[in-house]
Amino acid sequence: xxxxxxxxxxxxxxxxxxxxxxxxxxxxxxxxxxxxxxxxxxxxxxxxxxxxxxxxxxxxxxxxxxxxxxxxxxxxxxxxxxxxxxxxxxxxxxxxxxxxxxxxxxxxxxxxxxxxxxxxxxxxxxxxxx
Amino acid sequence: xxxxxxxxxxxxxxxxxxxxxxxxxxxxxxxxxxxxxxxxxxxxxxxxxxxxxxxxxxxxxxxxxxxxxxxxxxxxxxxxxxxxxxxxxxxxxxxxxxxxxxxxxxxxxxxxxxxxxxxxxxxxxxxxxxxxxxxxxxxxxxxxxxxxxxxxxxxxxxxxxxxxxxxxxxxxxxxxxxxxxxxxxxxxxxxxxxxxxxxxxxxxxxxxxxxxxxxxxxxxxxxxxxxxxxxxxxxxxxxxxxxxxxxxxxxxxxxxxxxxxxxxxxxxxxxxxxxxxxxxxxxxxxxxxxxxxxxxxxxxxxxxxxxxxxxxxxxxxxxxxxxxxxxxxxxxxxxxxxxxxxxxxxxxxxxxxxxxxxxxxxxxxxxxxxxxxxxxxxxxxxxxxxxxxxxxxxxxxxxxxxxxxxxx
Numbered sequence: 003x004x005x006x007x008x009x010x011x012x013x014x015x016x017x018x019x020x021x022x023x024x025x026x027x028x029x030x031x032x033x034x035x036x037x038x039x040x041x042x043x044x045x046x047x048x049x050x051x052x053x054x055x056x057x058x059x060x061x062x063x064x065x066x067x068x069x070x071x072x073x074x075x076x077x078x079x080x081x082x083x084x085x086x087x088x089x090x091x092x093x094x095x096x097x098x099x100x101x102x103x104x105x106x107x108x109x110x111x112x113x114x115x116x117x118x119x120x121x122x123x124x125x126x127x128x129x130x131x132x
Numbered sequence: 133x134x135x136x137x138x139x140x141x142x143x144x145x146x147x148x149x150x151x152x153x154x155x156x157x158x159x160x161x162x163x164x165x166x167x168x169x170x171x172x173x174x175x176x177x178x179x180x181x182x183x184x185x186x187x188x189x190x191x192x193x194x195x196x197x198x199x200x201x202x203x204x205x206x207x208x209x210x211x212x213x214x215x216x217x218x219x220x221x222x223x224x225x226x227x228x229x230x231x232x233x234x235x236x237x238x239x240x241x242x243x244x245x246x247x248x249x250x251x252x253x254x255x256x257x258x259x260x261x262x263x264x265x266x267x268x269x270x271x272x273x274x275x276x277x278x279x280x281x282x283x284x285x286x287x288x289x290x291x292x293x294x295x296x297x298x299x300x301x302x303x304x305x306x307x308x309x310x311x312x313x314x315x316x317x318x319x320x321x322x323x324x325x326x327x328x329x330x331x332x333x334x335x336x337x338x339x340x341x342x343x344x345x346x347x348x349x350x351x352x353x354x355x356x357x358x359x360x361x362x363x364x365x366x367x368x369x370x371x372x373x374x375x376x377x378x379x380x381x382x383x384x385x386x387x388x389x390x391x392x393x394x395x396x397x398x399x400x401x402x403x404x405x406x407x408x409x410x411x412x413x414x415x416x417x418x419x420x421x422x423x424x425x426x427x428x429x430x431x432x433x434x435x436x437x438x439x440x441x442x443x444x445x446x447x448x449x450x451x452x453x454x455x456x457x458x459x460x461x462x463x464x465x466x467x468x469x470x471x472x473x474x475x476x477x478x479x480x481x482x483x484x485x486x487x488x489x490x491x492x493x494x495x496x497x498x499x500x501x502x503x504x505x506x507x508x509x510x511x512x513x514x515x516x517x518x519x520x521x522x523x524x525x526x527x528x529x530x531x532x533x534x535x536x537x538x539x540x
Contacts, residue, residue, distance in 0.1 A: 009282045035283045035400070061304070061404050063296030064350040065288065070275035071268065073288035081287045083297060083399045093284045093399035104350075109304035124286040 008036040011050060016118045021053040021125050023088055034090035055115030056130065057086035062096055064104050080104045084113055084127055095119060097128040137419045139388060141247045143536070146373035149246035150383035150536065151497045153182025159363035159482035159491065160331040161263040167203045170259040170364035172215050178255065178366035181503070183378055186216040189368070191251035192225040193242055195234045195258035198273065198485040199265045212257060223251065231277065231522030232433055234258075235490035236389070236529035242369045243386055252374055259364035260484040263331075270360060278523030280397050292357055294524050295436035296349035298404045302438040303351060305405035308456035310351065314342040315460035316437035317356055317479050322465050324476025326508035331361050331482035358435045361482025365494045376538050384500040387515070387532040388420025398524040405438075407521070408528035409446020416530035422515070424448040427532075429499060429510050430470055431492035432519035434477040443519050444472075446528065471510055474499060489520040493531070500535045 005013075008024065015022035024036035028045035039046050062082030069077050080096040097116060099106040112130040119126055141148050155177025157170060179186055194207040210225040228238040238256050245251035262270060275290040303313065321337035324330035337355065345354040375383050392408030392415070395401040417423055424447050432447075434440040441455025449470060450458040458464070464472030475481045475495035478488035496516045498504050518531040 006282070012283075035280060035397075061297040061301035063293050063300060063352075064347075065290070065293050065296075066347055066349060068271050068290060068292055068348065069288055070285075070290050071272040076288055079288055081289050081293050081297070083401075083404070091399050093287050093289060093397070095287055109301055122286050122288075124284070 012036060013123050016123065016125060019117050021055050021115045022050045023053045023090055025049055025051045032088050032090050034092050053086055053088055057084045057113060059107065059109060059111045059113045060085050061109055062107055078102055082127065092125065095122065095124055095126045097126060137415050139419055143385065144372060146371060147247045148372040148385055149243045149369050150372055150375050150385050151367055151369050152375055152380055152383050153178050153368040154494045154498050155181055156329055156365040156494055158329045159361045159484060162362045163264040165362060167259055167261055168215060171212055171257055174364040174366040175212065175216055175255060175257055178368050182368035183380065184253065186218050187221060188253050189218055189255045190223045191245060191254045192222065193238045193254060193256045194227040195238055195256065195490055196227055196229045196486055197260050199261045231486060232489045233520035233522035233527050233529040234486045235493040236520040236531050239531055240389060246369060246371050252370060254369045255366060257366045258487045258490040260487045261362050262360040262485050263362035278397055278526055284397055284399060292349040292352060294398050296352045297398060298525060299436055299438040300351050301404035302442055306453040306456060310343055311339050312456040312460045313437045314339040316440060316456060317342055319459050319464045320434060320473055320477040320480040323474050324480035326466060327475050327481060330476040330480060331359055332476065332480045356437060358478045358483035361484050363482055363484035363487055363491065365487065365491050367494055367497055372538060381538055383536055383538055384497050384533050385536045387422060387534045388416050389531050390416030390419060391527060391529045393527040395526055405442060406446065407442055407525055409443050412528035412530045413447045416532055420532045422532055427515045427517045428513040429474060430472050430517040431496040432473065433489055433521045434473055434479050435483060435488065439521060439525060447517060474508055493518050496533055500533055
């Protein structure tokens with residue numbers, strides 16, 4: 003099955019160290035996850051902008067067992083939901099404070115994009131210093 | 133949104149749809165019990181409880197199973213019509229599906245079909261084989277429900293991770309302690325200990341045991357995660373006129389419903405500690421004229437404790453932020469001020485996939501028909517709040533049900 007362009011574009015961004023947000027070329031509003039038609043104005047004229055990569059951690063968890071197939075070797079790992087300052091949200095992986103330890107994270111922490119893990123087509127975030 | 137949410141069927145009118153019977157078999161691990169066998173059993177129990185024979189059923193609404201595509205196809209393609217011997221007379225048989233909230237939507241579907249005359253006697257059927265399924269297959273399958281494969285599956289998210297994130301956000305927003313969260317599970321277990329059909333009928337549970345169990349997905353301990361189970365249940369609805377013709381004197385009607393689909397995947401939810409409950413509740417109160425103080429008990433989706441505490445706050449059963457402490461104070465317990473999930477819920481009666489919500493609805497109907505076993509029957513109960521949610525808690529669905537006396 004061919005990967006849709008909006009998926010391959012987003013992943014190409016991650017691979018080059020950029021977090022891309024879909025942006026509507028007509029109404030100018032950002033969309034995440036990317037859509038096939040703008041949910042705000044229904045335009046199909048959609049493009050990308052580079053996110054500043056900074057936001058707030060709405061919630062997160064540390065999965066310690068029961069990984070889906072293909073993720074078993076990642077355990078334990080932390081998944082979070084980030085509200086980006088641009089006004090859109092996405093699911094991410096979180097970098098541990100120390101191996102296997104995410105105890106310094108709290109809801110509403112400021113977090114920033116750091117890239118992606120090898121083989122994982124999702125953004126990775128970490129706690130923002132200060 | 134200016135249009136009022138009004139039911140176009142009058143209480144007690146000839147076309148007012150009513151619940152008249154339920155059927156259920158024990159929930160747990162029953163590898164020897166077949167999928168279709170479970171369905172046949174609960175269908176016949178519900179039909180008998182309604183005072184009917186299979187030939188009386190003209191419409192079957194199927195609640196899906198999630199354990200396998202072949203069994204699901206059997207449901208979609210009307211196998212139960214043949215199994216019940218009503219082929220040639222049954223008018224229609226089809227599936228309704230919105231995950232954990234399916235039973236709420238199936239009720240709306242049956243209600244509409246009966247009120248408008250598309251159906252006379254509707255049988256709603258559910259069966260699931262999660263307890264006997266391969267666990268790793270189930271985890272992988274469940275990492276695709278309410279999770280966009282291209283965007284979110286790459287994080288390694290699955291159902292316990294979703295429940296854990298909601299729990300963490302809820303604990304952060306409410307200041308609830310781990311012990312207060314665990315008390316929700318204890319309340320459910322107290323009810324399960326009164327339900328012979330519950331997976332944990334014979335096993336008590338304490339807050340201390342929960343907090344000592346291993347961490348599965350911080351902040352969720354193992355005993356705070358739903359046990360996957362085999363189970364099946366069913367109910368029958370008909371019109372008030374048909375019920376009266378059959379000499380039925382007491383039934384259960386729908387006073388109103390409300391719903392809100394607040395997201396598809398959890399990452400797009402605006403506030404994980406709120407979800408769609410306040411909007412769903414407002415619509416249900418408007419349609420029924422009730423408020424939260426009018427119910428005698430509630431049966432609200434509980435695949436994780438926070439799912440229920442968020443719901444009772446949105447419904448106004450307790451003050452915002454006080455849901456877990458409401459349970460810790462014992463208000464949902466047997467003998468409490470608002471008995472909650474009186475079958476033991478998904479967390480203690482057993483999580484039968486889409487069937488967990490159906491089992492809560494069936495328990496609500498059974499209580500209102502005054503047919504629950506004595507030890508857990510809520511004396512003379514008249515009104516219930518039923519709450520459901522599907523997928524990654526994508527929706528909040530509220531059914532307000534009331535016992536009704538059918539005149540001569």
